[in-house]
Amino acid sequence: MLTRKLKALKRQIVESQVWTSMFRHDYDDTPRNRFLQIMANVWLHLHPPKIRRHAIRVRFTWCMGGITFLLFLVLTITGVVLMFYYRPVGEYAYADMKYLEFDVPFGMLMRNMHRWAAHGMVITVWLHMFRVFMTGSYKSPREFNWVVGVILLTLTLLLSFTGYLLPWDQLSIWAVTVGTNMARATPLLGHEGPFADVVGVTPRYDARAFLLGGSVVGPPTLLRFYVLHCIFLPILASLFMIVHFWRIRKDGGISGPL
Amino acid sequence: MAEVRATAAAPAAKTKPAPTSAVKKAQLEDRVHVWPFLVRNEFICTLIVMVLFTVWSIVINAPLEEPANPANTPNPSKAPWYFLGLQEMLVYFDPWMAGVVLPSLVIVGLMVIPYVDINPKGSGYYTFRERPFAITTFLFGFLILWVTLILLGVFFRGPGWNLFWPWDRWDPHKVVALTNVDLASLDIGGTGLPFKWLGNPKIFGVELIGLTLSVLYLGVLPVVYYLWKKPTSPTLQTLGPVRYAIVVQLFLIMMSLPLKMFLRIAFNIKYVWITPWFNI
Ligand code: HEM
DSSP, rough: OOOHHHHHHOOOOOOOHHHHHOOOOOOOOHHHHHHHHHHHHTTTTSSOOEEEEEGHHHHHHHHHHHHHHHHHHHHHHHHHHHHHHHHSTTHHHHHHHHHHHSTTTTTHHHHHHHHHHHHHHHHHHHHHHHHHHHHHTTTTTOHHHHHHHHHHHHHHHHHHHHHHTTTBBHHHHHHHHHHHHHHGOOOTSSSSSTTTHHHTTTTTTTTHHHHSSSSOOOHHHHHHHHIIIIIIIHHHHHHHHHHHHHHHHHTTTSSOOO | HHHHHHHHHOOGGGOOOOHHHHHHHHHHHSSEIIIIIHHHHHHHHHHHHHHHHHHHHHHHHOOOOOOOTTTTOOOSSOOOGGGGGHHTTTTTSSSSSIIIIHHHHHHHHHHHHHHOOOOOSSSSSOOOOOTTHHHHHHIIIIIIIIIIHHHHHHHHHHHOOBOTTTSSSSOTTTTOOOBOGGGGGGGEETTTEETGGSOOHHHHHHHHHHHHHHHHIIIIHHHHHHHGGGGGGGHHHHHHHHHHHHHHHHHHHHHHHHHHHHHHHHBBBBBBBSSSOOOO
16 A cells, blocks of 8 residues: 555656656666666766676776776865865965864865875876786777876876975975976076076076976965966866876777787 | 777777677677666775775874974975985986986876887786786886885985985984095096096096997997897887887986996996086
């Protein structure tokens, strides 16, 4: 009696105009629905509806590309939360970190997640490249996707590096100082690099000054790295990820033995 | 379907045998539904990763040190850990080389891999035997030159960028004798070898010694090897001179790091080639 009523209720809901406007197929496990689950869903249709059997083996891919992408999503979400409380200004930045840690509800958790996921993403992107190399998956027709991958690897490191400065503590400014000191030795473009006098670059007008917005790591650097970290690099990385995923499909899905 | 078309239209028809129709048919039949099989894996994987990072973030706090103070340089100042391999190279090369040229070449070198590795075998499965050179070179570069140097930088470098065991107390006053010499003035056992016997290298031209050695290493050595091996090596024949030149230059430049490490540790060599503009 009750089950019959429930069934009727379910039918009423599932056949209502609101429901059918959202969901275009039912959930029964039929081959048709398995296709539609993928094809009728904007997020899942990144996948093809069917793939070769070996491609779902964890032992083959180590899931590393997927985990890298997942961590990128985690970083985007926690990063937006942090942006609500953080001001990239010399006087405020460090205080805002303290505020996040002690006063903002779940602020510490968000900061920790963002930090550890960033470290994690650097490691997983290396492991992903390692796996792709070991399976020779960069070979024809996937050469170009490997190149896109190397760009993504570089962007991941740059994202991590620009973010490293933002807490504005001793660790961050000195790590970034050491990291950017090399730029002053850029051949031709850095004031301490080979042939610097030929080009005429000076400490205040060379590759490093361009990067830092000055001759030392100071408040202008903080603002510059903030913009790169929160706007420019994430957008660039997203664009290349779109290309990366698109190319996986266009190159015939994930590689495998003939 | 896109997959099939792309595989069939692969431009590598020259290097890779086109899949026969039997193979294509087998590929088509050995397929599984993404829903539920792949999506299920992704879901489980997501759960595990999220649980892991949540627990990690609850248990361990991200570091936050004293406020930034440009007047107080910590010793040692370390770059973020993933760049410590590059910082480690600064011990052996000047900044323009270790910090700019070599990192750029790492990126370029990685990008050209697919275009210079013409071995059609070992695509899409794990194998060592079918591509020993590629795998050995990559493992050496990645595990030894990248990962190991990072570990060295993270755990073994202390004040003054001196070596310490992880359990040592960091002594900022540790004295390490600076006994490095340049190759041209190296004097093994007072014999004047290898170059000291030439007389005052300044007069002979220190630049010439380094220049000659570099040309031998990057120019003559690969050409001799090419001419010697080409008649008997099908790999070199298909590789052709251009791709060979790219591979060999990148390979030798990569090997210049362990080479300089060896020269430093064995003979305290600082520079191999000195010029008024740059030193290597
Ligand atoms: C932000 C960084 C990256 C993301 C999010 C990403 C994501 C992915 C995903 C999800 C896949 C599907 C297969 C798998 O999970 O292994 C994949 C495949 C692939 N990735 Fe990446 N990747 C990234 C960086 C890289 C890098 C650094 C390289 C190489 C230098 C690379 C080269 C490739 C190639 C060649 C494939 C095709 C593999 C095959 O056909 O077996 N990717 N990537």
